[in-house]
Amino acid sequence: MAEVTATGLQDLWRAALPVLAERVGxxxxxxxxxxxxxxxxxxxxxxxxxxxQFAKSWLEExxxxxxxxxxxxxxxxxxxxxxxxxxxxxxxxxxxxxxxPITVSAPAVPDDFSTTPLNPKYTFEDFVVADCNRFAxxxxxxxxxxxxxxxxPLFIHSKVGLGKTHLLQxxxxxxxxxxxxxxxxxxxxxxxxxQLISAIRDNRMAAFRRKYRYVDVWLVDDIQFIAAIEGPVSxxxxxxxxxxxxxxxxxxxxxxxxxxxxxxxxNDRLRSRLEMGIVADLRCPDVETRVAILxxxxxxxxxxxxxxxxxxxxxxxxxxxxxxxxxxxxxCAYVSLTSEELTxxxxxxxxxxxxxxxxxxxxxxxxxxEHVAAAxxxxxxxMRGPKRNQExxxxxxxxxxxxxxxxxxxLASIGKFFGGRDHSTILHAYHKVSELLTNDEKVxxxxxxxxxxxxxx
Numbered sequence: 001m002a003e004v005t006a007t008g009l010q011d012l013w014r015a016a017l018p019v020l021a022e023r024v025g026x027x028x029x030x031x032x033x034x035x036x037x038x039x040x041x042x043x044x045x046x047x048x049x050x051x052x053q054f055a056k057s058w059l060e061e062x063x064x065x066x067x068x069x070x071x072x073x074x075x076x077x078x079x080x081x082x083x084x085x086x087x088x089x090x091x092x093x094x095x096x097x098x099x100x101p102i103t104v105s106a107p108a109v110p111d112d113f114s115t116t117p118l119n120p121k122y123t124f125e126d127f128v129v130a131d132c133n134r135f136a137x138x139x140x141x142x143x144x145x146x147x148x149x150x151x152x153p154l155f156i157h158s159k160v161g162l163g164k165t166h167l168l169q170x171x172x173x174x175x176x177x178x179x180x181x182x183x184x185x186x187x188x189x190x191x192x193x194x195q196l197i198s199a200i201r202d203n204r205m206a207a208f209r210r211k212y213r214y215v216d217v218w219l220v221d222d223i224q225f226i227a228a229i230e231g232p233v234s235x236x237x238x239x240x241x242x243x244x245x246x247x248x249x250x251x252x253x254x255x256x257x258x259x260x261x262x263x264x265x266x267n268d269r270l271r272s273r274l275e276m277g278i279v280a281d282l283r284c285p286d287v288e289t290r291v292a293i294l295x296x297x298x299x300x301x302x303x304x305x306x307x308x309x310x311x312x313x314x315x316x317x318x319x320x321x322x323x324x325x326x327x328x329x330x331x332c333a334y335v336s337l338t339s340e341e342l343t344x345x346x347x348x349x350x351x352x353x354x355x356x357x358x359x360x361x362x363x364x365x366x367x368x369x370e371h372v373a374a375a376x377x378x379x380x381x382x383m384r385g386p387k388r389n390q391e392x393x394x395x396x397x398x399x400x401x402x403x404x405x406x407x408x409x410x411l412a413s414i415g416k417f418f419g420g421r422d423h424s425t426i427l428h429a430y431h432k433v434s435e436l437l438t439n440d441e442k443v444x445x446x447x448x449x450x451x452x453x454x455x456x457x
Contacts, residue, residue: 005337008333008337009038009040009041010038011329011332011333011337012038012041012071012074012075012333012337013036013037013038013048014329014333015074015326015329015330015332015333016067016070016071016074017029017033017034017326018322018323018325018326018329019070019073019323019326020033020063020066020067020070021033021161021322022160022161022320022322022323022326023063023066023070024062024063024066028058028062028063028190030116030165030188030191030221031116031188031190031191032050032055032058032059033059034116034119035051035117036048036049036050036051036055037049037086039084039086044077044078044079044080045079045080045081045082046068046071046079046080046081046082047081047082047083047084048067048081048082048083048084049084049085049086050083050084050085050086051085052085053085055085056083056084056085059083060083064081064083067081068080068081074330074333116186116187116188116191117186118169118172118173118176118186119169120173121300122165122166122168122169122170122173123169123170123173124137124140124141124144124170124173124174126166126296126300127163127166127167127170128285128289128292128293128296130285130286130288130289130292131286131289131404131405132162132282132283132284132285132286132289133162133163133167133282133283133285134405134434134437135280135281135405135437135447135448135451136156136163136167136280136281136282137167138434138437138438138444139151139154139156139278139280139437139444139448140154140156140167140170140171140253140280141174141438142438142441142444143171143251143253144170144171144174144175144178145174145178147171147175147179147182147216147217147250147251148216148217148249148250148251149249150441151277151278151441151444152246152249152251152252152277153242153246153251153252153253153254153273153274153276153277153278154251154252154253154254154277154278154280155253155254155255155256155259155260155274155275155277155278155279155280156168156253156254156255156256156280156281156282157255157256157257157258157259157279157280157281157282158257158281158282158283159257159284159320160257160320160322161320161321161322161323161324162282162283162284162285162320162321163282163321164221164255164256164282165221165255167255167282168186168219168221168253168255169186169219171217171219171253172184172186172217172219175216175217175251179216179217182216182217183214183215183216183217184215184216184217184219185212185215185217185218185219186219186220186221187219187220187221188220188221188222188225189220189221189222189223189224189225189226189238190222190225192212192220192226192234192238193225193226193234193238195208196208196233196234196237197234200233209241212241213241213244213245215245215250216250216251217250217251217253218241218245218250218251218252218253219253220252220253220254220255221255222255222256222257223254223255223256223263223274224256224257224258224263224264226238226265232267235265235267235270236267238270239267239269239270239273242270242273243273246273252277254274259279259281259452259455260274260275260279261275278444278445278448279448279451279452280448280451281451281455284318285321287311287314287315287318290313290314290317290318290321290324291307291310291311291314293321293324293325294310294313294314294324294325294328295310297325297328298310298328298332301328301329301332303332303335305328305331305332305342306342308344309331309342309344309347310328312344312347312348312351313327313328313331313347313351316351317351327350327351330350331347331350331351334346334350363406363407363454363455364407365399365403365407365409365414365417366417367454368399368402368403368406368407368454369383369384369399369403369417371450371453371454372395372398372399372402372450373395373399375395375450376391376394376395376398378391378392378395383395383396383399383418384417384418384419385419386419396418396429397429397430397432397433398433398446398447398450399418400414400418400426400429400430400433401429401430401433401434401447402447402450402451402454403417404426404430405451406451406454406455410423411423411426411427411430412426414426433447
């Protein structure tokens with residue numbers, strides 16, 4: 001049986017959490033697993049501390065096998081899991097919840113409709129910005145600076161593990177810190193639906209509506225689950241809450257694994273409302289960005305990992321940042337548990353279970369230029385040619401920006417397409433549009449509209 005010290009136990013559980021988030025779903029992870037704490041490990045029995053009896057019952061009935069399998073993979077020996085309600089388990093044990101100020105003029109809010117505390121690690125400072133997420137990051141920062149003033153609602157979508165929750169909570173942190181008088185609420189759509197069911201059952205709908213219709217910044221994660229529980233009932237209540245907040249200039253930010261037009265919802269009014277603001281996506285990061293993410297994570301953990309190892313991990317895991325970080329935590333846990341020097345064969349074995357490969361249909365540079373030319377009423381030939389009047393330069397810069405954002409082409413290949421322009425010229429055009437996205441609302445709306453039309457269904 002593996003010897004596990006107290007520090008190693010914590011490292012082991014931290015390595016397991018990102019993997020479990022994938023296996024049990026983000027909503028369950030946020031509600032029940034995020035704030036658990038390991039209590040002990042003896043004779044192949046892993047004791048997990050949970051906050052209350054409800055969390056214990058939920059995890060035991062639904063996810064005990066998944067937790068046991070994950071720990072078995074990490075320790076490479078059979079592991080049996082037991083749940084234990086402990087006072088230290090909960091928000092104060094792992095991620096202290098930030099205070100959620102209440103607007104002075106707002107009605108009293110009942111305590112029994114709890115929301116998810118913000119993770120202190122999910123801030124703008126800890127978010128690695130790259131071409132794959134620059135647009136969504138710029139929109140999120142704008143919303144955080146001036147909630148309810150522009151880009152309302154903001155809808156962020158991507159595949160699992162690419163940073164939606166991070167951006168959502170970063171907006172929340174900024175709201176709490178820069179607008180202390182505001183009420184900031186973050187929760188998953190699943191929690192919203194479950195609380196709605198409880199409110200209907202206990203005849204407390206008035207209190208439920210006071211809770212969510214008088215917030216200043218409403219951050220809702222995993223909206224794709226809104227119809228999973230009680231279907232039209234949860235959709236209808238969500239729609240009215242959403243509508244009330246937008247009409248009173250309160251900020252709404254929503255995250256999903258699909259754009260609004262692909263959501264499996266029956267309420268057409270809700271779908272149209274979700275599309276009326278800014279829709280921003282997060283794409284899979286390139287290998288350089290993945291290495292940068294790993295470097296930042298390793299530095300935060302206080303662990304030195306050779307660049308060669310980070311590059312290997314980044315090449316093997318390409319489609320999920322959370323899994324990428326989970327692999328690194330597993331490496332850190334392995335070092336802590338064994339004190340052995342890392343070798344590439346060891347790394348290959350550790351990372352094998354996390355390795356991913358993805359193929360994603362992408363729009364072409366030709367399609368982008370044709371679309372921009374039609375939208376800006378100019379010709380493709382002029383955009384690719386030598387003309388430098390403003391009526392041509394600006395559409396060309398937009399097309400360059402979108403080509404860099406939406407395709408895998410290098411700066412040099414994009415420059416070649418635009419009449420053999422130097423890569424530095426292409427980079428200047430890209431940065432020009434990127435800067436305007438942050439400072440000019442009109443530009444952000446224009447680019448957002450073009451991205452939405454160019455994204456493949």
